[in-house]
Amino acid sequence: MSRHIPNLLTLSRILLSVWLMFTYEEPLLFIMIYVACGLSDVLDGAIARCKQWESGLGARLDSLADMVFCLAILIFMIGWLGPEAARYVPWIIAAAAIRFASVLIAAVKYRTFAMLHTWSSKLCGAALFTAPLFLLLDWQGLLWPLCVLAVLSAAEETAIHLTSARLDVNRKSLFTRQR
Numbered sequence: 001m002s003r004h005i006p007n008l009l010t011l012s013r014i015l016l017s018v019w020l021m022f023t024y025e026e027p028l029l030f031i032m033i034y035v036a037c038g039l040s041d042v043l044d045g046a047i048a049r050c051k052q053w054e055s056g057l058g059a060r061l062d063s064l065a066d067m068v069f070c071l072a073i074l075i076f077m078i079g080w081l082g083p084e085a086a087r088y089v090p091w092i093i094a095a096a097a098i099r100f101a102s103v104l105i106a107a108v109k110y111r112t113f114a115m116l117h118t119w120s121s122k123l124c125g126a127a128l129f130t131a132p133l134f135l136l137l138d139w140q141g142l143l144w145p146l147c148v149l150a151v152l153s154a155a156e157e158t159a160i161h162l163t164s165a166r167l168d169v170n171r172k173s174l175f176t177r178q179r
Contacts, residue, residue: 006048007058013040013065020072024079030132037069038129059169063115066125073128077143080135091147098154102161110167116160119172120153 016037023030044062048054074092078085099115106114115121127146134142156174164171168178 003051003053006044006051006053007055007061009040009044009047010058010061010065013037013044014061014068016040017065017069017072020069021075024076030076034132041065041069041125059117060113066115070125070128073131076132077135080132081140084140088143088147091151095147095150095154098151098158102154102158105158105161106167109161112167114161114167114169116157116168117170117172118153118156118160118174120149120156124149124153 016033020030020033020037023033041062044058048058077088081088103113103115106112124146127149131143131146134140134146159174160171163174164178166178171178
């Protein structure tokens with residue numbers, strides 16, 4: 001049973017992220033769930049690596065949890081910004097479309113759905129995690145670099161899939177060698 005702790009943490013992040021979408025009117029509840037999502041994201045992978053309980057299922061669940069969490073944050077940000085959110089929508093659509101294309105390329109090329117754990121995707125995830133704080137502190141100007149980072153990170157993943165002979169979900173960058 002203990003071997004499943006990382007996957008259970010990841011599943012909790014998925015459920016908490018869905019709940020997060022409905023907490024826009026309750027800031028304290030939002031912050032508590034938000035922090036719990038962040039902690040589960042850090043802990044699931046750390047425990048899996050430390051105990052050598054890593055699995056393909058765990059990696060896919062983690063990617064799914066990341067996508068659900070990103071969706072929840074985007075819904076929160078759009079609700080918070082209101083009509084001002086429209087200026088970020090083209091960037092969000094571009095990043096999502098490129099990520100979707102990357103997943104399709106992996107599905108065709110490697111016969112599995114895959115998202116990579118590159119440095120840029122981790123940096124993008126960390127930046128996205130801080131984005132609601134930018135809004136709460138009225139630092140909306142910091143959302144632009146996040147938009148650019150999201151598009152570049154998605155493009156890097158697509159380039160890796162297009163140029164790699166085999167799937168390596170833990171490849172760190174387009175500029176590092178495949179393991």
